[in-house]
Amino acid sequence: MRESVVFYRSFYESIAELPDNDRLAVYDALFQYALDDKDPDLSGVPLAIFKLMKPQVDANNRKYENGKKGGRKKANQNQNETKTKPKRNQKQTKGEANVNDNVNVNDNDNDNGNVKGTLTEWIADIVPENLRPAFTEWASMRKSIKKPVSSRATVQRAYNTLIKLSKSEHTQIRIIEQSIDRCWSSFYELKDKEQAPRYKDFEKEKPRQGTQMPDEIRQRLNQIF
DSSP, X not given: OOSOOOOXXXXXXXXXXXXXXXXXXXXXXXXXXXXXXXXXXXOHHHHHHHHHHHHHHHHHHHHHHHHHHTSOOOOOXXXXXXXXXXXXXXXXXXXXXXXXXXOOOOTTSSTTOOOSSOHHHHHHHHSOGGGHHHHHHHHHHHHHTTOOOOSHXXXXXXXXXXXXXXXXXXXXXXXXXXXXXXXXXXXXXXXXXXXSOOGGGSOOOOOOTTOSOOHHHHHHHHHHO
């Protein structure tokens, strides 16, 4: 059991876009796992985000445990020990290892969520199957404009944005395609003209019954005009 946990900005940004219930579930799961080694009961997007944060939490906990092992053992209280005075010309004094519950971890150590894996693996873990082809094409476009998707956290934030813009996978695909066509590095709402249904999506309108002009009236009108 530990008394503290390191919480990164990348964690906050990954969770911030979630609905309130999912965001609270991820927070609870993170702290229960980091402090008490309790495995989370999550699914869907909250589980994907937790998996993103878990490697960093594990690394911090290992450093904490290794730090505790490095401390000096306390001397026996009954042992008589004669301490020698340091020499006047002594240049260096060795101190004891500092063990602190709040383990300081370099912010550059995976702080950007760039955990091991490839872009294809990140997309497969986070993005639903129906969206993966369009999402992969968008990632390739970003690489071509020299803004590559270089971290799992970037994939997660992009997918969170899609969920926020629309719950429909069909609309999400069109949003991704819009960003590809316009070389956008993020996702935005569809433009008004792109939201309108395409003509090919409509069936040809069938003639309405009961609206044709009677033959007798048509003949009379032909005689007059």
